Amino acid sequence: MKKSYSYFFYSLFLGVLSYLSVWILLFILSNNHAIPSPTVTIIKMWEIRELLGLHMLASSLRIIIALLLAIITGVPLGILLSMFPRSDHLLSPLLYFLYPLPKVAFLPVFMLFWGLGNFSKILLLFSIIVLQVIILVRDGAKMIPENYQRIMVNFQASIWQQIRYLILPAIFPNILASLRVSIGIALASLFFAENYATDYGLGYLILSAWTKMDYPEMFAGIFCIALLGFFFFRAIDALERFSYKE
Numbered sequence: 112m113k114k115s116y117s118y119f120f121y122s123l124f125l126g127v128l129s130y131l132s133v134w135i136l137l138f139i140l141s142n143n144h145a146i147p148s149p150t151v152t153i154i155k156m157w158e159i160r161e162l163l164g165l166h167m168l169a170s171s172l173r174i175i176i177a178l179l180l181a182i183i184t185g186v187p188l189g190i191l192l193s194m195f196p197r198s199d200h201l202l203s204p205l206l207y208f209l210y211p212l213p214k215v216a217f218l219p220v221f222m223l224f225w226g227l228g229n230f231s232k233i234l235l236l237f238s239i240i241v242l243q244v245i246i247l248v249r250d251g252a253k254m255i256p257e258n259y260q261r262i263m264v265n266f267q268a269s270i271w272q273q274i275r276y277l278i279l280p281a282i283f284p285n286i287l288a289s290l291r292v293s294i295g296i297a298l299a300s301l302f303f304a305e306n307y308a309t310d311y312g313l314g315y316l317i318l319s320a321w322t323k324m325d326y327p328e329m330f331a332g333i334f335c336i337a338l339l340g341f342f343f344f345r346a347i348d349a350l351e352r353f354s355y356k357e
Contacts, residue, residue: 119345126341130334147327152334155327162316167335169311173229173304174297174343177236178290185241186286189248190278194270199249206246214239215303222307232304239300240293244286251285252278287351294343298336313339 134149156163192199214235221231255277263273305314313332320328 122345123341130337145326147330152327152330156331156334159328159331163331163335165311166313166316166332167339169309170301170305170313170336171339173233173301173312174236174294174339177233177240177297178293180233180237181240181244181293182286182290184237185244185289186248186282189245190252190274190282192245192249193252193278206242210242210246215300218304218307227307229309232301232309235300235304236297239296240290243289243293243296247285247289248282251282255281284351287347290347291344294340294347298340302336 131149134146138146138148192202217238218231218235221234225231225234259277260273263277268276301312302314302317305312306318309315313336317329317332317336320326320332
């Protein structure tokens with residue numbers, strides 16, 4: 112446990128140090144007032160630390176809820192598509208049409224149907240993540256060797272037992288991979304979603320600071336998005352390590 116904690120703080124320190132190094136380099140080379148110095152930005156972050164915490168909490172809750180809904184929905188659908196080829200042939204063309212579409216374009220539609228509140232924003236994030244989960248889970252389940260499935264059938268394992276003891280362990284890396292890819296896209300989309308009908312969220316903070324030309328506050332929001340992404344990725348890594356220990 113102590114080793115994992117020390118590695119977490121070491122990776123956090125290394126990540127922040129690398130981020131600040133690139134930031135300082137850009138600040139020196141650009142010589143542009145739109146890129147504030149890290150020192151000024153850190154002072155600004157300390158001054159508005161309580162406000163930053165509220166914005167980070169609002170963004171985190173939206174992403175966490177969208178992730179949970181995507182897993183609850185996408186994993187069963189992906190498994191079903193892998194087990195029933197006819198359903199896969201029927202639904203795959205729709206998935207392939209929807210997957211490359213920029214989901215942020217649907218935010219006005221979501222707002223028209225489900226209002227301007229949090230639900231439409233969470234639904235936007237969900238629509239981004241769930242397709243990743245469905246496709247990667249389906250492909251991972253299809254890659255399970257048929258011999259393994261025959262063994263389960265020969266031992267008269269029920270469908271639930273096949274899912275519990277064969278399919279879920281086999282597709283677990285695919286689930287984690289889909290979450291890793293989706294988190295980056297969801298954070299980028301959150302910037303767009305939180306610019307409408309909300310007072311809290313890192314996207315709202317960044318655009319509000321930009322309109323006020325408060326660049327230290329804007330970069331504070333950008334840094335917090337990077338920090339939020341780091342914590343999400345480390346949480347997935349911890350889940351992966353814990354599952355393999357089990």
